Amino acid sequence: MKLAANRIYEILPQRIQQWQQSPCIAEEHGKKQLERIRKEQQNARLRLTEMERRFHELEGIIAKAKQQAVQQDEEVNEGDSEDTDLQIFCVSCSHPVNPKVALRHMERCYAKYESQTSFGSMYPTRIEGATRLFCDVYNPQSKTYCKRLQVLCPEHSRDPKVPVDEVCGCPLVKNVFELTGEYCKVSKRKCNKHYNWEKLRRAEVDLERVRVWYKLDELFEQERNVRTAMTNRAGLLALMLHQTIQHDPLTTDLRSNKDR
Template sequence: MLAVSQEAIQCYGPRCIERAREGSKYCSDNCGLKLATNRLFQILPQRIQHWQAASSIAEENNRNILEAIRENQQEAKNHLVQLDLRHKNLDALIERAKNATIDPDAENAQDEEETEMSMYCITCGHEINCRTALRHMEKCFAKYESQTSFGSIYRTRIEGNSMFCDFFNPQSMTYCKRLKVMCPEHGKDPRVAEDEVCGFPLVEDVFRETGEFCRCQKRKCNKHYCWEKFRRAEIDMERVRQWIALDDLFEQERHIRVAMANRAGVLGLMLHQTIDHDPRNPMQKIISNPKQPIAASN
């Protein structure tokens, strides 16, 4: 068989008279880079002028989305400030209750309200008295909750006080990710003194606070068992939700900023071109470079 001879071609490099390599249009890599550089210098300025003259709809949409994201971020930050204020008010309320004295009449009134009705525990299923239902359910839940671990290899890094337990387990090399105030495995309820007042803020019409608080003995008050812990857990859980929302918003902002930065990049300008087809709103006239770009295939 006779080998088919290929016709020799001249190198496409600027001012190069050498023979191109086999399977290529250039005699060397330098010639290809020189031609690509010349194309950039001739085509790119004109594309940049087109980009600056014509408004990009995608750019405007991204700016509007960024404004909405910033508003949502500010709302989440304001909500976090309000939650911190609620936390301080709760601490002040607990401190005020510690300085109060026990009211025997309040204990007698609570004893009169007690009933002999029974119910079933939602955790263990045993029948319990309604008078001690809250106390039993809390202890039962803590017992079963401590049997399961929620861990992460990363320690929580957050502004202000952390809501998570973050107890380090050397065996599994993880940090506990339960709420600090509700962690039954690594946290214990403080010891209650005999003369300590319950301090639960009393309400009327379900939600409206009266400014008064329960003055029963805290050890015997089954109606408001562990109310401080539940209030703190409610605030901390809402803080977790807001921080998760902020993290999602920051991630959305990052994606949009990356898209906006890549849109005006060299590769995007070289590969894409905007053509205005609306005669009622013509694009701004652009003084193009009289030199025609070099049209050569790769």
Template structure:
């Protein structure tokens, strides 16, 4: 008779126990998986019952609503009377009125009844916010008037500068040997503010101007729309760039990318107006040739840019003031509008007592 493998000779009790423990673990795993599957099936059944119950409830509500609407349409006795003034017709299904005109007529009657009282209350009780808005509006209008006056003054400066430039170009050339004498390179040296190189004083202004223009071309200042300012002349470059699809917004006289300085001829005079004590004009002009004058390089461009920059600042300030005026007027209009008066109300409990909000702080 053959014996099982677990009881064969050479096998001990420890091996038998290990085999038995492996079978138990396998049975436990099977039981836990079956239990988890049963729990999942039970949850799915509950969820399915819940979804079916919600669908049935929704269908019942929709059926009741449709049944009520059909009953209202079929039975005129169930319909209510329209709420419109002097209207005896039944209302429409799902509405309080028989037509849109009845609703508009009722709203007009309510406005005629309530609005005069609210207007009288608004006039009797002072509004501190309204007083503050009026003061702000007065200040804004005063500042706008000052900016307009300053703009007219700047426009006058613009035309005056053009006249001075024209007069300077009409001067006769005077060649002065002492003024055009070469300065020793080893004595007069200066560093460029843009690139930092050591350059001669004789060509310092020319080098700095070209160096600045080279670095300025690397940056872009553009907008999607061209500038349209009424009464303003020669402000922005406004050259369209098809690559970036933008309009250049540099000053026209300073744009190094779209405007180049004209070539200077040998018989062209400098024409820069001379001054005394830095700011006092003498009435005289520099009569040196423009190609040899090292003290007034590009003076026309810099003077024009100075005037144009002041005009741009004034226009920007005028735009900010216009936005502030729009905000103040909008708040005042909303405060005293039909909707504001109908929705809000100020109650003065004691008419003999002055309003504490209007009292000035000591």
């Protein structure tokens, strides 16, 4: 122990002086990485704020759409006049189905197969300020919390029964993306064109919010690793184990020209 202490007293002051006199390339790279990570975190937070705004905007659109009245003259869908002999195949069960009821069939078929698999975690989701993301229903058998999106979980969330007088209410568009400000006023039970449009719109927004939260978590982990590396770089163990030899005493900056 005395020999080890003498080595520290003899070598460490010289290493500390050398560390302070010569610029550290890894330290400069670490600072650049922290600056880049902070910019990405700021962009991710702005993206998250935008997605939260879209989340509340979508809820307002759905609430406004439910206030529309059903128009009896619009009961016939555009697809009703198509050839009834035309059939397409379900992507889940491969059975041939009529195009008019294909969306309903595929949605139910997907829910049936999806509910056979569980996605769980031992801990519930705790995200400050987030609303309606994961299902988080506790399963006492597996002792896990469900980690599907809440709006898409076929195992713990059932579609409510649609009243007879409820309108479809899907916002109509032109040229694929341009909103017209009008809503589909066909009865929700009879509208095959916009089946479950609220669930799909909500799932789209929630999935993007989850992606941004995952990106933020990844950036926080990167920042922690960089800070830990910068802290340990000037520690006792690192200074004792590593040394940069200056063969030219007149050259104090050991960086290459491109790094200066």
